[in-house]
Amino acid sequence: MNKNQPDSAEIVHTRIGRLFAWVAVIGLIVGLTAFYDALTRRSNGIVQLVNEDGHVMVVLQRSRSGHYLAEGEINGLPLVFLIDTGATDVAIAEKTARAMGLEFGPRIRIMTAAGPAHAWATRLDRVSLGGLELNNVRATITPGLGGEALLGMSFLKHFSLRQEGENLIIESSRTSREETK
Numbered sequence: 001m002n003k004n005q006p007d008s009a010e011i012v013h014t015r016i017g018r019l020f021a022w023v024a025v026i027g028l029i030v031g032l033t034a035f036y037d038a039l040t041r042r043s044n045g046i047v048q049l050v051n052e053d054g055h056v057m058v059v060l061q062r063s064r065s066g067h068y069l070a071e072g073e074i075n076g077l078p079l080v081f082l083i084d085t086g087a088t089d090v091a092i093a094e095k096t097a098r099a100m101g102l103e104f105g106p107r108i109r110i111m112t113a114a115g116p117a118h119a120w121a122t123r124l125d126r127v128s129l130g131g132l133e134l135n136n137v138r139a140t141i142t143p144g145l146g147g148e149a150l151l152g153m154s155f156l157k158h159f160s161l162r163q164e165g166e167n168l169i170i171e172s173s174r175t176s177r178e179e180t181k
Contacts, residue, residue, distance in 0.1 A: 050131075057171045058130035068168045069148065072129040075100060080148045081129065083168060085161070087152030089138050090127060093145040097122070104141055117142065127155050132172055134158055 047059040060068045060083065068083040074092065077100055084091075088110075092102070097120075105121040119140040127137045129151065138154040160171040 055172045056131035057169055058132055060168045060170070062166045062168070070129055070151075072127070072151065074127055074149065075102075075125050081151035082148040083156070083170075084150040084152050085156060087150045089140045089152045089154040090124060091119075091140050091142045091145055091150040091152060092122075093147075093149070094141055094143045096149065097141040102141060108140065110140055110142065112142070117144070119143070127151075129155075129170070132159060132170060 050056055058070070060070050063069050070081050070083065071078060072081045073079070074090075079096065092100075097104070102122050102124070105123075108119055108121050110117055110119045119142045122139050122141055124137045124139050126133060126135050128134075134155055156170070158173070160169075160173045162169050162171075
């Protein structure tokens with residue numbers, strides 16, 4: 001046997017050592033990725049506060065995509081809202097509306113980001129976002145709308161809106177829970 005050649009035990013130990021080194025490197029990469037994700041994660045959660053005047057304030061944090069998403073309810077059923085100040089009404093996907101048993105009113109023409117479309121007018125008994133709530137809210141049932149409902153101005157116009165950094169603050173500005181058109 002040549003003294004300069006490693007024996008089979010040394011070869012096995014070298015290979016095992018390299019394998020453990022690769023496992024450690026991969027583990028470190030996975031761990032750092034998870035740590036970074038945890039630091040930058042934004043939730044759909046809502047922070048609800050009551051100010052000194054007794055007005056309810058809902059604070060939403062901007063998502064990574066730049067939008068404000070929040071968990072809310074329509075007629076007591078939970079769903080995720082995309083806050084959309086460019087939407088005239090609250091807009092609900094046709095599939096969601098059918099599952100909720102909403103009444104499909106007259107067929108109307110609406111303008112969407114993708115261009116003109118047809119929808120149905122409807123009214124919602126109750127819309128709530130955190131501690132903010134309105135009854136008898138105008139809405140549209142929109143075919144082709146994605147997963148979230150759009151929380152549009154038929155709800156938002158009854159509240160004060162302001163943006164502070166990465167937060168959107170929606171505050172009650174009156175005590176009535178009835179929509180006035």
